[in-house]
Amino acid sequence: MIPKEPVVISQKELSIDELVSIARFDTPLIISNESKDIIQRSRDVVESFLFEEKTVYGITTGVGDNSTTKVKAEKSKHLQNNLLYSHASGVGNPLEKELVKAVMVMMIKNLSSGYSGIRLETVEALVNLINLDIVPKVPREGSPGYLIYQSHIALVLIGEGEAYFQGELLDGETALRKGGLTPLSLHEKEGLSLINGTVDMTAIGAIGVYDAINILKTSDVVSAISFEALKGTRYAFDKKVGNVKPHQGVKSTLSNLNTLISGSEIAEKYKDFRTQDALSIRAVPQVHGACKDTLNFVKQLVETEMNSSTDNPLIFPADNESISSANCHGESIAMSLDFLTIALSEIANISERRIFRLLSTEHSELPPFLVENSGINSGYMIPQYVAATLVSDNKRYAQPAVVDSIPTAAGQEDHISMGTSSALKLLNVIINTQRVLGIELMCGCQGLDFLKPLKTSSSLDYIYETVRAHVPKLSDDRILYNDIEKMERMIKNEMIVNHTESKVGTLSV
Incomplete structure (x- = not known):
């Protein structure tokens, strides 16, 4: 090597x-x-x-x-x-x-x-x-x-x-x-x-930010596949929408989505299928976009803290001076990581809503629970239970740690950031969100199977084939936890993003 x-x-x-x-x-x-x-x-x-x-x-x-x-x-x-x-x-x-x-x-x-x-x-x-x-x-x-x-x-x-x-x-x-x-x-x-110093919360927070970037790119890809499987109305993704609500996250998400569905036979055929879609489809640019804006704000704070001096006391050689200060207080990091935890919880939240729609035939017009012979097959019914549970757990993790300060050191340290707790909660939400997105991607690809011979875009078809190389179509009930674990690994190890970007270039966050 x-x-x-x-x-x-x-x-x-x-x-x-x-x-x-x-x-x-x-x-x-x-x-x-x-x-x-x-x-x-x-x-x-x-x-x-x-x-x-x-x-x-x-x-x-x-x-x-x-x-x-x-x-x-x-x-x-x-x-x-x-x-x-x-x-x-x-x-x-x-x-x-x-x-x-x-x-x-x-x-x-x-x-x-x-x-x-x-x-x-x-x-x-x-x-x-x-x-x-x-x-x-x-x-x-x-x-x-x-x-x-x-x-x-x-x-x-x-x-x-x-x-x-x-x-x-x-x-x-x-x-x-x-x-x-x-x-x-x-x-x-x-x-x-x-x-x-603030090095432990900052280090874990930096890992969290890195994984959050992957999650937010992945969420655009996964939602685009669900959009296709649910016969979404692409007018809601018109770039003019972003021009009149010009948050950077909204604009970057609109750009990603339009790139991802470009050339899709499905999107073209069903562009007038509904007057408007449910918010879990129609509001992807606004929800994912808000989460991206949060991520970029937190990323800037984390990188600033990474390059700060947070010892106590601080030594200033030029002045031959020592100053006892509070640069070791982690308020900036703790607060920002709590904020990012909220954002990623919302990514899982809206993802689970799309899973629900994919499995509900009255919303999707696909077979119940995305499987034929649903009377004897449960299909993907229970993975939605799993996603709902993980989302519920995320809501508890999203409660901020930074507001819960308890005095220590006999009152000398009478206000502390609880920043490590913020960082560890963030990691829990990252894992849960990767799993929820994996379940959505698995269900979205199953949905595409029922729309054949219509084709999705070449970039999304590449992701579909990537998934199918690891997780075959569900025709009859089988043990699913292995499939869920495979989907989680594909997201966690950046395979979905890397494969997508090899086709369409760098996705925006």
Whole structure:
């Protein structure tokens, strides 16, 4: 295999695509020489504070409500390890490998900005974990927005905790040794810097945004197939509609839909079949478009946070100054991820309504539940139950986490973002929405079978054939959970979008 070009962590902006390429597709990373110099300059300032015995939060004092307690120089290094020990308190099942790697990437980016005062050796130790595929075991639950995930990761750097190496779960020291590494000895401020910042919610949020882009492109393709199967009236997709409601998302969805159905015999024959369609068909540009506008707003916020400095305290080498601030507060990310969760819930919601119409012969004029001999066959009746259940679950996940702040640290941290909860809810909705869209696509293709010999467009026919290569037409009842899983994988791994774009070019979001 040809080695992948490493992603360079530098003073330039890191993109969501670059983060995903490392976390999901195992692209290696390196730190630029410029960033190495900046990290060192920031560390020099911390060393000067120690020499001067200056009172600086987290360096010569305790943390949180212990910030009024002075810590002597000889105890400061001990404090760093204690911070990891005490804060590594997560519970529940472990995070997926790609999420842990994403958090580590964001830790490296945050620490490389030059405002943390951490040693270069420590940042490079994180780089080594990623490039050697040493993945710390990080419990999924219990993080209000920061501290806990990073603590479990940082434990492995000092030879503690647990990590996976080549798929085997080992204690931290053994995992390092098998990778040819040795445990770090943390210096002043390093434990605090390793566990601070908005990196966990931001990393997971970036993964969520990446998957949301795929979902929104997929939703246009899937809805176009349902439009065809339901003999939709294409006038509602006239571009003039977008000119008088010029939201960018509406216009991009109209463009996608018109491209996708271009050349369809079905769309041409049934263009005057109804005066107007139900809203789940007619309002695809307006609903999908609103979700795209939300996605683009959230994407901009997430990428801004990815390239922010969110440590506390912040070190400003040019001014030889340390400032204790609240850049570690994740309100921007928490609020935006709650917003994106709402948007993706709506994609699943309207998708399920189209499934319902496809299965209801009084709406679709197709055989009941999309199967012949419906008296002895249930067809796709029950997958609609599944979609309805997933949509109902999404409605609960769509309740915002950010408004539910509970004071911590004896009141020192009396307002927190709950941003990690926002991010984890988003992931749940992404999975559910992929499944709902998969069920819709399966049903839409079945609907097209009953309209033959009329043909859909060449691009949608290509997707139909792609689906049929994995899931055959349902003629008699069979076990369906395998089919649903196949459809989910085809959406999750971007097959539907990639195949479509190979025919029509890049879809708009």
